[in-house]
Amino acid sequence: MTGKERFEQHLKRHPHAHRPVAAKPHLSRRMFFQLAGSGLLCSYLPDRALAQSAPRITTNYEVTPINRAKNVIFILLTGAPSHTDTFDFKQSVDSPLDLLKPDTVNGIAWPFGILPNLGQATKEFTIVRSVRAWALVHSLAQTWSQIGRSPAGVLGDVAPNIGSVVALEKAGERGADQVFPTFLALNSDSGVGSGYFSSSYAPFRVTPAAAGIRNTSNPSDPNGTGRFAERWALLRNLDGSLRRDGALGKGPSDMDAFYESAKGMMYNPAVNEAFSFTAEKSARYGSTGFGNACLVASQVLAANQGTRFVQISYGSWDHHVGIYTPMENDQGRAKLPGMAKTLDDGLSALLADLKASGALDETLIVMTGEFGRTVGALTSSAGRDHHVQQFAFFAGAGVVGGRVIGATDATGAAVVESGWSRQREIRPEDIEATIYSAMGINWTTVRYDDPFGRGFYYVPDSDSDVYGPINELWAS
Template sequence: MDPHDFDRRELLARACHGFGGLAALPLLGRTTGRGEPHHAPRARAVIFLYMDGGPSQMDTFDPKPRLQRDDGKPFPLKKAPTQFNDDGNLLASPWTFRPGGECGTPVSDLFPGVRAQMDKIAVVRSMTADFSEHTNANYFLHTGHGLQGRPSMGAWVDYGLGCASRDLPAFVVLNGGLIPPGGLDCFHSGFLPATHQASVLRGGDEPVPNVRPREARAGEQKEKLDLLRRLDAAVSERLGRPDAIESAIQNHELAARMQLAVPELTSLSGESAATRRLYGLDDEYEPTRSYGRQCLLARRLVERGVRFIELTCPSVGTDRWDQHSDLKVHHERNARAVDRPIAALLVDLASRGLLDETLVVWAGEFGRTPFAQGRDGRDHDPFGFSIWLAGGGIRGGEVFGATDEFGYRAVSGEVDVHDLHATMLHLLGIDHKKLTFRFGGRDVRLTDVYGELIRPILAT
């Protein structure tokens, strides 16, 4: 890439998006992101509910009667090597499926809350990924590439659309406690300017690194900032007010505003008791309260113009959705943590009229095998698993694609992560083939050279 071609027209274009956009400009970076959509968007924000570790499709959104019947029998299909190489016989789902909503999409008892919202949701039962290892699969899910170093989907969205918030970054990760394998690089800007990397918000009194002023005395930082303004003005004047200095000064102003905006954002005291209850902030299970808070924050971020919000999973004390053993106990814990808050998020967004313009995506990095690992676990299965989408531009009540009789491989409507990315960008008004960044001699895309829209789940 060539970070030196500072495009002034670009600067002006982005300046229209408000102060945040202006200050977030790379100083010398050529930005070929557009700052405006390619076509009319169906959604202006994404909430990505990342299910770390890989929830099991046969136990959540993809019922398999044959699997239930053949419990304990040998798996009769051709099988790829698994990560733990400890493959047992077919393992029936311990949960019952029931129809949800008016559409009747079947969902297991792991997700009673989400089940009631199925009219808002399109399930894709034929998602595939290229990797059986967490880290590669996480990079793949987030960046469309199995190795470290590529920009995350949220970074691409920020790059493509810019930020609509004056005080907050465009790409926010709400860290519920677990950072997925692959680390924070899942959320990084890769070769895009660092401007586009995620800001990771977590719980506690300092949700963003260094966002809390350290000055002991009230008003002290303000005095310092006043002095800084005067000294910076002198510097800029002396140098002839170069762009680089001016935008760095404005960046300090944005940082100062974030010091106020972030605590305002994370304080939930203004939310009604009903809302807090809806999200499960009163739940007796701590992980539910924790995830409920994240979901509520997600809505607040959408309200404030943040473009891409990703939620990581809360810690349920044992493992995330990665049940190599003891499927029953641990899938139940993970589901319990997220079910009520996710349902609440859909209800709340809808009641505020925000769901029409917010795309909600629920996905893990892969699914799990229909045959057991050991006695009572399931190994990784990237060959056919379930994800779902809801909200802006999505046809609710839909089910797309299918796996084989056991849920092992996608057999119809096979789609992959690139297709998901293409669809997400499309709903945001971006043509995934046109959103490019010159790096390493190529005009690189989030979707590489792949990606087809998953049209059957799109609303007309």
């Protein structure tokens, strides 16, 4: 049976799993689990902090992961950018050619007017154009992109972020002297957390700032050898032994690990160097929030302090009205021209710096939105509405650049060529499997420690091989 046939059988067996649904109530079970571990100390402690009883783990297939990436940078373009104005460029009747300035580079139609730097760097990345979303509700599709499954499914509310799975899988590879969180989320305060996993695998959420991370030192004790050291010693003397030996139960023991992890980042010059930056460095990345996130991601990975997965969120691309409004007329650069410039400046600088340092060879960059936008003529509001066709961007970790995988029709509305072995459109679950494969993780793994006893599949339906990695990214 071919991959496409297995996929079609899967859709028949689970017709409701991929049906768009309305946004959930504000406080879902997922949010409860996130809130339960969202304190400053709990949100970023390294993976080794909490001990869990070993669950039963199985794999459904003997697979060979690509295993080319040491790190992952996952960029989520929230709000859904117009694919046909950017990475699947199609000229329409309403395309402002003087703004977009389309041309062809390496056989790829490209909007040099809004993405000039990336247009000069196409040999460094591959665009996948045969990607389609399952849902057209922002909150639903954004969550889907981060957990690689339907948020409306049985385990959807408690499924962990892809980054949390990476953090758990890579926990044993951390060095004793590595104090950074394994999973770092930049400008991603509303991103998915660790789900039912321990909060030790939750993202450490940071909004990059020139001064770095706040509260990692105290002006009245600049070296941490005075008042801070005294209070730390007092805390340990009062109940440290009780917390460490478990006499007070699991909760206090877990908190002891949280405190130890937090202390590792206090008064630490590596933290200051990785998370702070000068105005000059920021300018190279565009002097924007997104650019600063790309800069910090590069510095954090260069520090080699244990971070393996970085998520960066950048939005909102929800351009229902006036999508082509020029930057000079658009306060906050909230429309396509301004947002594309911010993306172009930050991402091109990230690619250049990672390549110059050699880190691009071991860092997989993945970028996508939650869906795309309507094609052809603009709406009556001079914008573009929601559409299931979208794109994915891959670079680094041995990905063969300068190519396009898959193709859409003349307007960009539908897939006409999948471009990969499964001979069907590519879904978020396949992107998830690709990330795991690149990191050397068996994507068919099933853990039997979920709260409902159903078995948590790293990638859904691994027992029937419905989804899988896009190996063509590495094929020359």
